[in-house]
């Protein structure tokens with residue numbers, strides 16, 4: 422009899438074979454997307470064939486279109502109002518200060534891994550950056566779970582694997598590199614090949630270093646996706662079912678002269694409403710800002726005098742490049758935000774703009790290439806791929822989301 426695992430009000434079939442689910446960070450899809458362009462230009466021969474044999478669709482990610490928010494949406498099958506991770510960086514009302522949301526204690530829902538592990542599944546989770554490892558690995562006791570960034574520190578107690586560098590045959594990759602993502606795939610293949618224990622579910626989460634740097638169809642992007650194509654081929658040849666999605670898309674946000682096209686919202690609000698009346702928080706801010714300078718397309722704003730909220734909202738709506746300005750209540754309803762972890766307003770900008778705090782708050786000296794970033798509604802398109810033809814019932818879903826990828830990969834066998 423088929424075993425059904427239920428977590429966060431969704432049920433998942435036990436994998437019929439080793440199922441590898443991949444989050445291809447920042448893989449903006451569509452006609453001019455990374456994968457489509459790489460396929461068209463001949464860099465992904467395996468994917469070209471696999472799309473014909475399998476299922477490929479476009480879907481949406483959760484808001485804000487950030488990495489941690491969406492990785493946690495994917496692995497819980499839910500939205501931020503349920504799992505609680507709505508930012509990299511937020512104003513913590515309990516501590517009354519701005520802080521990172523990296524700690525696993527912020528996660529309010531169980532992961533699909535935890536539920537499967539409890540029923541005896543063999544699981545391996547490999548992430549690029551260590552910031553995600555703790556969140557993804559919350560409550561796991563038997564599953565392999567480590568980051569490429571700190572692969573040398575993986576040990577049996579914490580990661581249920583050791584000697585990762587020897588196993589993979591590669592040194593610890595640089596954190597800002599394509600190698601960081603490649604290491605994940607190389608490790609995945611080695612773990613599956615070594616076959617010490619049959620893996621039921623594997624989750625691989627890459628980093629968007631390349632996508633922040635290079636546009637779809639560019640030489641750098643094509644060679645990155647060519648590398649991925651090679652590993653997908655290996656995973657398929659090992660007999661795995663392979664599925665992927667992305668945490669968010671990615672858009673170019675620079676002016677013709679190459680400088681970032683930024684709306685410095687805190688400066689504009691200070692001018693209009695006085696210095697300490699608002700606090701703009703760029704929730705994309707994390708310890709790894711080299712590739713985006715903490716500039717994304719989403720901010721939240723705390724306002725002391727609640728009677729001014731509507732006024733400020735209307736002022737923001739009139740700024741060129743702004744997409745939406747929502748009150749807390751509206752963002753809870755429309756964008757599934759956790760009300761206790763966002764400010765009085767939520768603001769997003771259009772694709773070719775970025776939102777900043779004040780000019781003085783962003784160190785852009787590390788930005789080597791024209792800014793590409795994400796966070797808003799214009800960066801919510803994501804690819805959805807499963808290496809097998811799914812039964813047609815999945816088409817009855819009103820909307821395909823990245824956080825449906827486990828459901829699609831496990832529940833729609835023909």
Ligand SMILES: [Zn+2]
Nearest residue numbers: 446447488629
């Ligand atoms: Zn990302």
